[in-house]
Amino acid sequence: MKPAAKPAEFAPWLDPNETPLIRFDGVTKRFGDFTAIDNIDLKIYRKEFYALLGPSGCGKTTLMRMLAGFETPTEGTITIGGQDMKGIPPNRREVNMMFQSYALFPHLTVWDNIAFGLKRSKMAKEEIPERVKEMLRLTRLEKFAKRKPHQISGGQRQRVALARSLAKAPKLLLLDEPLGALDAKLRQQTQFELMDIQEKTGTTFVIVTHDQEEAMTVASRVAVMDNGKVIQVDTPARIYETPNSVYVADFIGDVNLITGNATLKDEGLAALSWAEGQTEIIGTAGEGLSAGNATFVIRPEKVAISAERPEGMNNVVQGRIHDIAYLGNISTYHVALPDGTMMKAQAANNRRLSRRSFTWEDEVWLSWTDTAGLVLAG
């Protein structure tokens, strides 16, 4: 769990007086005919844990490599700490990167791997051993200082890579799919370790990942990318609750999508007529929604399922249970509506299996409040 106080207090992006650490202004990157990054503007603030999330090939890695200095933008400027990064090679940037493959130096010991960057910095020679020790302590690797990278396990290698990239106390740490090579259990544990270390060192982290759960867990803000463009930048909760587009809603988590024709109503609501003979669906109007083609999006856990028709609700539909996915703590009911649309509803299993009330082919009622779903353009 995230420390409860942090999200409430830490929101420099809402403070107009705060200057961002990193700025992308109209950055475009082309490789021949292929546009990897398409006119991106970004602001990343000090001490943020910023996640670049998107499917493979969306340009998130290119974005990160431009920050590290391995790629140069075709157009636009990148500034870090107020300094234009144009023409500054990787070795002269106060930015360090943790590579997806870890890229440890196989011919050097763990100790020498961590000291590698320090030996090439302005740090006095006598101070290096102390700093390396500190890094080994931070990543719990004291026992393995004298080992070579191939003499330790995958999880330990990952920690060496982290220690090495943090040793120089960079302004900005880039993490390229840092947990991709770890198994599920170790990955979860390491996510919390990463957050812990980020908080302890106060470094700005930018993480690239295609794993939405990982981005949601670790990040203060998430930038959802697609086809070289940033679609939405927001906190994990807002990305989940108020996606600005069908793409984001669909990419993050599980969602029901119903297409139809929208009309705007009072109090920020909108109505969607979606099938003949069915009452209109009421939902919160998405940003910039206008009357016309629209999609209603609602998370399955916000759809209630009941045997009797609920009273006093605007959004009520009847259907038949087509499938039940039992996940232990929750069950997802796939309900077929009269027009054939499939809708998912989630309910917590707080009763024992034998006492649950619904089974296959049951006629049930699905309902949700007026503000539970969003009506988005497109």
Added chain:
Amino acid sequence: MRRFSWFNATALTAGFAFLYIPMIILVIYSFNESRLVTVWAGFSTHWYGELFRDQAFLDAAWVTLRVAFVSSTIATILGTMAAYVLVRGGKFMGRTLFSGMIYAPLVMPEVITGLSLLLLFISIGLDRGIFTIILAHTTFSMCYVSVVVSSRLVSFDRSVEEAALDLGCTPFDAFKSVTLPLIAPAVIAGWLLAFTLSLDDLVIASFTAGPSATTLPIKIFSSVRLGVSPEINALSTILILIVTIGVISASLVSKRRIVQQQRDEQMAEQAQQ
């Protein structure tokens, strides 16, 4: 375990006999007392003594070693540089052409390489001698080095070099402290290959050698044309001995490396908590 079979035994014996009988005969006759190569007249190390008193042979051997050492060293430096640029240099105009041109001399008949070098040396008025042999050997062996080194460069993770740059290395520092140690086995293998090729070469050397410098293969070849002397047998036996020692020590080293690797893997497993 496979059962013993007559077919296997025969095949094995015939195969090895085919490979080694000529050499065994050579070694045996190197200890022959008689001047006549084909008539056995008792055991003696007489011809070995004779060989070490023959100044012409010793000179040729010394020239060969110097040529091999210097040319393989230069070829290794040039070949490694060429491989690095071709593999890591990114896309530049004519890259495919250049990499093709690096490999072409591998399949070029030696006679043509030798002849063209000879013509070059004559046209620029370079006196033929040890220097021209070194140049010629560098030319043809650097291709081999470049092939060996570039295959190693292709196979290792590029991001290791990027990590070095990221941690504050200049490109040269990154090459020196990360790339070079990682490709060292290939560089050494390339050097050894160039060294052996140079020791072995007869054709190119005979085009480019002058009266002032003769390599061992040329010396052996020309003296055999006047009739095989037991001295040559003795010399060849010494060469066989050197090669055998080389092969055995190489296999011992690689065996030790495998054992070390297994130990490392065990260590990594134990490290997993």
